[in-house]
Amino acid sequence: MVGMTNTDRPRRCEPTRQAILQAARERFACEGYDRTTIRAIAADANIDPSMVMRYFGNKEQLFAAAAKFDLHAPDLSETPPEERADRLVRHFIRLWEGDLADSSLQILLRCALTNETAAERMRLIFAEQVIPLVTTGIDPDEAVERSGLVASQMLGLALCRYVLRLPAVVALDSERLATWIAPTIRRYLTEPRAPIPSAREIQAGNDFLNGKPAN
Amino acid sequence: MVGMTNTDRPRRCEPTRQAILQAARERFACEGYDRTTIRAIAADANIDPSMVMRYFGNKEQLFAAAAKFDLHAPDLSETPPEERADRLVRHFIRLWEGDLADSSLQILLRCALTNETAAERMRLIFAEQVIPLVTTGIDPDEAVERSGLVASQMLGLALCRYVLRLPAVVALDSERLATWIAPTIRRYLTEPRAPIPSAREIQAGNDFLNGKPAN
DNA sequence: ATTGTAGGCCAACATCTGTTGACATGTCCA
DNA sequence: TGGACATGTCAACAGATGTTGGCCTACAAT
Numbered sequence: 396m397v398g399m400t401n402t403d404r405p406r407r408c409e410p411t412r413q414a415i416l417q418a419a420r421e422r423f424a425c426e427g428y429d430r431t432t433i434r435a436i437a438a439d440a441n442i443d444p445s446m447v448m449r450y451f452g453n454k455e456q457l458f459a460a461a462a463k464f465d466l467h468a469p470d471l472s473e474t475p476p477e478e479r480a481d482r483l484v485r486h487f488i489r490l491w492e493g494d495l496a497d498s499s500l501q502i503l504l505r506c507a508l509t510n511e512t513a514a515e516r517m518r519l520i521f522a523e524q525v526i527p528l529v530t531t532g533i534d535p536d537e538a539v540e541r542s543g544l545v546a547s548q549m550l551g552l553a554l555c556r557y558v559l560r561l562p563a564v565v566a567l568d569s570e571r572l573a574t575w576i577a578p579t580i581r582r583y584l585t586e587p588r589a590p591i592p593s594a595r596e597i598q599a600g601n602d603f604l605n606g607k608p609a610n
Numbered sequence: 611m612v613g614m615t616n617t618d619r620p621r622r623c624e625p626t627r628q629a630i631l632q633a634a635r636e637r638f639a640c641e642g643y644d645r646t647t648i649r650a651i652a653a654d655a656n657i658d659p660s661m662v663m664r665y666f667g668n669k670e671q672l673f674a675a676a677a678k679f680d681l682h683a684p685d686l687s688e689t690p691p692e693e694r695a696d697r698l699v700r701h702f703i704r705l706w707e708g709d710l711a712d713s714s715l716q717i718l719l720r721c722a723l724t725n726e727t728a729a730e731r732m733r734l735i736f737a738e739q740v741i742p743l744v745t746t747g748i749d750p751d752e753a754v755e756r757s758g759l760v761a762s763q764m765l766g767l768a769l770c771r772y773v774l775r776l777p778a779v780v781a782l783d784s785e786r787l788a789t790w791i792a793p794t795i796r797r798y799l800t801e802p803r804a805p806i807p808s809a810r811e812i813q814a815g816n817d818f819l820n821g822k823p824a825n
Numbered sequence: 826a827t828t829g830t831a832g833g834c835c836a837a838c839a840t841c842t843g844t845t846g847a848c849a850t851g852t853c854c855a
Numbered sequence: 856t857g858g859a860c861a862t863g864t865c866a867a868c869a870g871a872t873g874t875t876g877g878c879c880t881a882c883a884a885t
Contacts, residue, residue, distance in 0.1 A: 408862065427724040429644035433843065443864055448844060505723045508773060509642040521776055543770065543778030544790055550774075551766015555758065558723060559765075561736055563758030575759055579794045623832065648873065658834050663874065828885080838875075849864070855857085 412450055414440040419461040424498035428458060428510040455512060462506070462516055464499040466524045472531040480581035483528075485573050487549060491557055492569055504550070504558050521546060529584065537588050544583040552576060627665055629655040634676040639713035643673060643725040670727060677721070677731055679714040681739045687746040695796035698743075700788050702764060706772055707784055719765070719773050736761060744799065752803050759798040767791060 418439035422431040433454060437444040451457035469486050471479050491500060503520070506513035521542070529545055530538035552572075555564040567575075633654035637646040648669060652659040666672035684701050686694050706715060718735070721728035736757070744760055745753040767787075770779040782790075 411862085427644070429642070430724055432841080434841090444843085445845075445865085446863065449862090454843065508720045508723055509645055514774060517774060518776060521778070526778070539778045540782060543776060543782065546776060547766040547770045547779055547791075548763050548794070549766070550769055551762040551764070554765055554769055555762045559729060559732060561733060561758060561761060563736070563741070563754045564762055567755060567758065575798070576762075578797070579763070582793070583790070626832080647871080649871085659873085660835085660875075661833065664832085669873065826885100828883105830882090830884105832879105832881085834879075835877090836875105837877100838873105840872085840874105842871075843869095845866105845868080847865090847867100849862105851862080852860090854859085 411440070411442060411446070415442070415447055415450055415457075416461055419457055420498055420502060423458060423461055423506055424501040425505075427508075428506040428513065433457075458506070458510065459512060459516075462499070462502050462513060464502075466520065466528075468524060468528045471528060476532055476585050477581065479529075480579075480584055481573070481577045483545075484549075484577040484580055487553075488569050488573055488576075491553060500553055501558060504554060533584065540588070541583050545580055548576065548579050548583070626655070626657060626661070630657070630662055630665055630672075631676055634672055635713055635717060638673060638676055638721055639716040640720070642723075643721040643728065648672075673721070673725065674727060674731075677714070677717050677728060679717075681735065681743075683739060683743045686743060691747055691800050692796065694744075695794075695799055696788070696792045698760075699764075699792040699795055702768075703784050703788055703791075706768060715768055716773060719769060748799065755803070756798050760795055763791065763794050763798070 415436060418436045419431070422436055422439065433447050434444050436457075437447050440447075447457060451460055467490065469482060471482060474482060503513055503517050507517045508514075525546055526538060526542045529542045533541065552564070555561045556567075556572075630651065633651045634646070637651055637654065648662050649659050651672075652662050655662075662672060666675055682705065684697060686697060689697060718728055718732050722732045723729075740761055741753060741757045744757045748756065767779070770776045771782075771787075
């Protein structure tokens with residue numbers, strides 16, 4: 396039995412295991428990967444630090460276990476693309492508002508910037524859960540591009556509102572927020588690809604790049 | 611002279627000082643606050659770790675010095691709101707693409723999630739530089755709300771493309787990116803406030819929240 | 826030449842971190 | 856009763872990190 400972790404078979408020590416996991420999630424979510432210490436997690440779970448090691452091997456594997464989660468994304472394959480945006484935005488805002496229980500997003504956002512495991516998992520979740528979510532019924536060639544745009548807005552929202560807590564973004568109530576963001580997502584999902592910029596826009600852009608003043 | 615740092619008066623040791631600052635910026639930008647060590651910075655600058663302390667007091671103050679920067683935002687007060695979005699988006703994309711010299715954004719983004727000084731500075735920059743940038747010529751009552759929305763999209767873009775490096779977002783060439791993002795920003799800046807959602811949208815939202823299936 | 830001082834280096838400190846191994850306890854089965 | 860094994864505690868190690876103080880060297884002013 397030497398070298399065998401308790402991860403392997405079902406046990407009645409699950410309560411302890413869950414206590415560790417929950418403590419880990421909270422710590423990782425609000426302090427990031429580096430500032431979270433095994434000792435602090437153990438203290439939160441009222442056990443000895445060495446127990447954490449026995450249950451999860453090492454910090455990295457503990458994080459992997461704590462960051463394993465599902466988006467719980469709704470099945471939108473039946474929803475026409477025009478409505479999809481509204482449902483998507485409202486779904487995630489609602490999910491994130493009730494952040495007490497599920498801090499998965501915070502964990503990933505806060506850790507992905509310094510921990511490579513977290514970053515990799517973020518890309519994985521994006522590839523496996525976001526792209527398919529957005530893809531159904533959309534030209535597959537365009538799906539990746541559109542998903543990226545959707546992600547940029549949705550993650551930006553999550554970042555400003557729930558992690559950085561920029562006052563201006565926190566102040567908006569969730570309904571108004573959805574009303575602002577949903578059309579953006581709808582456009583990223585449905586607007587014909589490669590919209591041609593107007594001549595005026597091109598000119599403005601070029602002028603700007605060449606240092607000409609406005610007007 | 612005891613207790614006096616070299617910060618106070620002009621010196622001919624500026625080269626060393628600058629070397630430290632540059633090394634610090636690079637480390638902070640790509641490894642975040644916690645993973646960046648004084649020793650590593652010192653090694654990059656080819657000096658002794660204790661020199662860093664002498665020049666900047668402590669890690670926190672060094673970070674404060676390294677994270678002091680300006681957005682170099684263009685003056686858009688003369689630009690009509692409709693054009694402002696395009697110029698703004700293109701300005702920042704252009705700034706960020708040439709990231710070799712100026713990694714200011716990466717420093718802030720990567721450190722703001724774990725370091726309170728960085729987070730505070732982020733809010734400050736937002737309040738002092740972003741809001742005014744967007745405000746001119748817009749109803750001041752609406753400026754904060756609109757700025758927040760702009761920030762959510764622009765920071766989300768920066769996050770996905772330059773920090774998380776989500777392949778889907780990295781793949782887009784900058785021109786196409788600007789063409790996608792600019793209309794979003796334009797809407798956030800100019801669309802009449804509190805757009806009323808269509809009856810259908812409200813119904814879809816309620817249905818969804820109540821767990822009804824789509825269609 | 827002496828001296829004051831700024832710029833720089835070296836060695837060490839105290840602390841914190843992940844991690845390990847030895848030892849105690851408790852529980853279930855033979 | 857006794858032993859196997861899971862569950863948990865204690866103490867410690869080894870390495871890294873921020874930080875400090877002492878010492879050396881160059882050099883300009885006296």
